[in-house]
Amino acid sequence: MQSPTFPIDDLLPQIHASLAVHPRLVLEAPPGAGKTTQVPPALLDAPWLQGRRIVMLEPRRVATRAAATFMAAQRGEQPGATVGYRIRFENKVSNATRIEVVTEGILTRMIQDDPTLEGVGALLFDEFHERHLAADLGLALALDVQASVRDDLRIVVMSATLDGERLATFLDAPRLSSAGRSYPVSIAHFPARRDEKLEQQTRRAVEHALASHPGDVLVFLPGQREIARAQAALAAAADVDVDVDVLQLHGELPVEQQARVLQPDPDGRRRVVLATNVAESSVTLPGVRVVIDAGLAREPRYDPNSGFARLDVVAIAQASADQRAGRAGRVAEGWTYRLWPQSQRLEPQRRPEIAQVELAGLALELAAWGDANLRFVDAPPPGALAAARELLQRLGALDGSAPDDGRITALGRRMLALGTHPRLAAMLLAPSDVGERALACDLAALVEARDPLRQGGDALAARWQALAAFRAGRAPVDATRSALAAIDQAAKQWRRRLRIDAAPPGSVPAHALGDLLLHAFPDRIARQHPTDAQRYQLANGRSARLFDDSALYGEPWLVINELRDDPRDARVLRAAPLDEARLQREFRQRFVSEDRVLWDAATRGISAVRERRYDRIVLESRPLAKPDPARYADALLDAVRQLGLDALPWSESLSQWRARVRSLRAWLPELAHGDAALPDLSDAALLATLEQWLKPALAGKTRLDALGEDALSEALKAPLAWAARQQVDALAPTRITVPSGMERRIAYGFDDPAGSANAPVLAVKLQELFGLADTPRIANGRVPLTLHLLSPGGKPLQITGDLRGFWDRTYPEVRKEMKGRYPKHPWPDDPWSATATHRAKPRGT
Known part of the structure; x- marks a missing residue:
């Protein structure tokens, strides 16, 4: 096959020259420029490659096969010779293969299995603009390999549409751009x-x-x-x-x-x-x-x-x-x-x-790599990553030794090797019986596939029965044959992958699917509520309801593989019944009995019970006659977490003191550090540290309202050193002396619990400020007070932060309007030289 010409051809010498001196490159080229099929063969004879392989990542199976087939045809070969490809369940490579085109999950496995990438000289990331999670992970792993053990490894990121400048800066790499082949x-x-x-x-x-x-x-x-x-x-x-x-x-x-x-x-x-x-x-x-x-x-x-x-x-x-x-x-x-x-x-x-998918697979890959601090183009969201690690601990893939990551277990490594979602991997590896293993392959295919039933329904068993009927040549009329054929083929591939010789069963007991599925969804094991047959308590602490026409009505235990959130009630979309005896055998360690002292929101008091639970499902609960008094404080802390800080007995003076401390931290950031540092008293910070500052004050108390205002004040102020307390009084005083000789209150506040500090407010009668030119300031003169200027009757006349401007521009109009309304009070023509007073004019003047 004679190779056609491509726009990228003119750029190939520059690509060669760049990679000869720099290990990374960003290559921008529009569709049709030829980057996918022309760049890898052009690099085969590069001196730095030293006869090693080029591995190119493609985001899709169609493109992987097509690219490898085209490059092989250019050389007059079939895929599997000089050019080959690998995708899930399909392998066309040999010892002669020098260019290997792979899908994204395959590349991750290659790096995890051989972190030195022996025999690989270059990694090419094609169509990187699609920003698939596996591509981002693959690039992060490759950069770590290059930085630690393979400084000779070349990394080329290729794309048709991306922010090439940003990516080149991130990679510290040259950036080359190719023209495309296009018409209007x-x-x-x-x-x-x-x-x-x-x-x-x-x-x-x-x-x-x-x-x-x-x-x-x-x-x-x-x-x-x-x-x-x-x-x-x-x-x-x-x-x-x-x-x-x-x-x-x-x-x-x-x-x-x-x-x-x-x-x-x-x-x-x-x-x-x-x-x-x-x-x-x-x-x-x-x-x-x-x-x-x-x-x-x-x-x-x-x-x-x-x-x-x-x-x-x-x-x-x-x-x-x-x-x-x-x-x-x-x-x-x-x-x-x-x-x-x-x-x-x-x-x-x-x-x-x-930024928008579930991250259990990524978290497992990071645990296997042993370093969660990889360089990602866009870092994984911390919340999603923490939720993923919690799930992996439930699945047994992480040992839970550290709250932020945890070490990968032997089971976790076996799960990772299967190249599927950790939930399904855990289920596929759980059974020892060969018939159950074949059934697990069916379940994995069913869960990953689109629904083969036209009428829906919430019973997973109906989908499996349709699959069994399809295999027997009698597919149900309400099922899509093409969907069942795809599920059957996927199940065959799983059986081949797991080396299962047994045929899938033709029929199974009612609970057989749930007995396997519980290994994939341990957080969604659910028990029927004792007083409401349509409601179920879940192992993760939530609850859900069956639809009125549910085929699962009356089942004491379910494992739910699809659940729809609802503002009032989560709904069970797909589930299977399970055998409680099997659950006890498989997850014995999750059945516990313990004494609990709990906050009772209904009575706003404490209840003490002895509970038997599976995970967070309460199986049995009875009152406890003599609970441990030391546990009462923990229950009261839970009350504060549920009700919020407003449930505490805040006095006006303590609320103002807290606002003063928060304001000073905002106005004078240097006060957040040092020996006299001011603590963070935001809602979030106080709720996060209840154990440290509030728990000692709750010792011996059985009700939240037993905590008094004075005790709360001392608990909040206790962490502050004496110098810090003096600093608060000096920099954010509660009162200020005005020209009338009187002390007036300064009010502090925040717009919302997490907002920025409001300007401090001084409400004062206008006559008390005669002769004062400039707005008073606090916090070492950095923060002006907002003046609420009041009439002699205490009603607001003007709000200003510019007192001088008020006297010059606004006071004459206020004087004209107010002089007749309050004739017994002074309204001088010249407020600059008038004597400040808080009294009315003497009688007769």
């Missing part, structure tokens, strides 16, 4: 009609494109379901020429069908390709002159219902829309029709997955 593309919006479904709008747009323009048509749709509906709508349309070949392109297609789509029609027919965003940048389709873009994609989002990252239909980013439109201008002038209103605004760039 006309863009128009093709809005939907009233109540029109997406497939009907797509059909109209395709009909218009075929009638108005030459060449093939590429249609971007979010997923297989929408592709199938659009294909059915086109098949039923009388206006679509029978000589037009309508094809699908998505990651689940058989290899032969994918290859067909990537080649021109052998009979020269026009083609309409219905594709997911796999066609956005990862593969090249010949002959496309028109793009029809639904503006949608299925992208991972954390789904709290299932505990997994699910693929949701979301609007694409503007960068993706531009990239899709560019597909129409690859061979000649093109046209793009967008199926969203022109007024709709898209986000500029795609958000990284690491």
